[in-house]
Amino acid sequence: MREGLPIRIWIIDHYAIHPMVPGITRHYSLAKELIKKNHDVMIIASNFQHRLGGSNADIDSGLFKQDEIDNINYLWIQTPSYSGNTVKRFYNMLLFGIRARFNKLLLGRINKPDVIIGLSPNPFAALAAERLAAHHKVPFILEVRDLWPATLIELGNFSRHHPVIILLKYIERHLYRKARKILTVLPGSVNYFLENGVQKEKIELIQNGIDTDLLPEVTLKARGIPFIIMYTGAHGLANNLETILYCAKILTDDGLGERILFRFFGDGPEKEKLITLAQTLEVSNVVFENPVPKFKIYEKLAEADVLVAVLKKCRLYRWGISLTKLFDYMAMAKPILFGADAFNNPVEDANAGFTVPPENPFALAEAIKKMSKMDDYELQKMGMNGKDYVLQNHSYKNLANKLEGILLQVI
DSSP: OOTTTEEEEEEEOOOOOOOSSSOOOOHHHHHHHHTTTTTTEEEEESSSSTTEEESOOOOOOOSSSEEEETTTTEEEEEEOOOOOHHHHHHHHHHHHHHHHTTHHHOOOOTTSSSSEEEESHHHHHHHHHHHHHHTTTTTOOOOOOOOOHHHHHHHHHHOOHHHHHHHHHHHHHHHHOOOEEEEEEETTTTHHHHHHHGGGGGEEEOOOOOOOOOOOOOOOOOOOOSSEEEESSSGGGOTTTTTHHHHHHHHHTOOTTEEEEEEOOOOOHHHHHHHHHHHHHTTTEEEEEOOOOOOHHHHHHHSSSSSEEOOOOGGGGOOOOHHHHHHHHHHHHEEEEEEEESOHHHHHHHHHHEEOTTHHHHHHHHHHHHHHHHHHHHHHHHHHHHHHHHHOOBHHHHHHHHHHHHHHHOO
16 A cells, blocks of 8 residues: 555444435545545445334345445445344344454455454444454454443443453453554543553544535524424433433423423434333423434424433443534534533533533423523524534544544554
8 A cells, every 4th residue: 555545445334324314424424525535435334223223225135235325335234123222133233243254245355455444333343344354454443432341331231240241341352452543432532441451542533523515504593483492313221311301391390381392303222112201291292203314304403493412321421422413413503402411512612502410301491491581692602603613623524534644544
């Protein structure tokens, strides 16, 4: 590999998608920017994932399918469907790793990669990436989006001595040793890696961001009636959406049920439980809507008066957060209500809204009351603060430039 020549990059990400379906388009956006620089990128992903509740690609026969979307090569690997955080999900993750590792196309010597990036949300996918990099004798880069198995211990209440945790810890340490570089989206995670034996020079921060090519023209709007509080994204344990439902109950009991409307867009393992809870609480000012593809999500965000995100109270966030939804919210110049306690707080940094303690529906309700009484100028000013901040700090064009420099360095 000589400097200046195109790099052939493989990204193995179980949960990678494209803008035509709901979810996080991080690697689509990074790949698109790298292709603009004449590099060659292939994304290897599962055809089924819980965020979609269905397939990324139709696979009629065989175990994989090749596709091309916006000049990005995709390899969809067939995995079985599942629902919720069950043994079937674990099997789905394991099978993806096995089928990626032993895929005949990926093992071939034609169009072999110059570098392979493996993602941690599925540690078996990252392990497949490491093994394929060894097979092709090319550098392996590990990207850490979730800290495994720490996430299961902190959020899933798994014992540190559980056999699955012991296995995942072994895989984690192995990947850290073998990786030429470790990319992390979590600003406070350096100490975590150092505690796990990683040399500091291996660690690079590339947070999540926004794809400016997907952004519509933003027009500021006056508040509506009802005052719309909107959430978009995953409905999982970490998202702590029950806090918003209890907040809706408080506002209803205070006589504000007809004036304040909560709209939820998305899907996930906790969605049915949340719908049941809303029915139990008898909150009529809450609407659950279907997931929306990335290229349409901004149309929905434009309808909101305030955008909300909350997290569980969890020690895991002492390592930092990098929530894609926050950056999407900011990009639409909307004021944000954030319920979290973490190492970093983009909403506070940007002066883009209010932050309240996590798992506190009363504090959330008081903040909503306050925001609903603010004049349009004050709300729009917070929204514009967020937009300016995210364009300056989280554009995928700039993040791709940094990633390209790291790739050239390891090659």
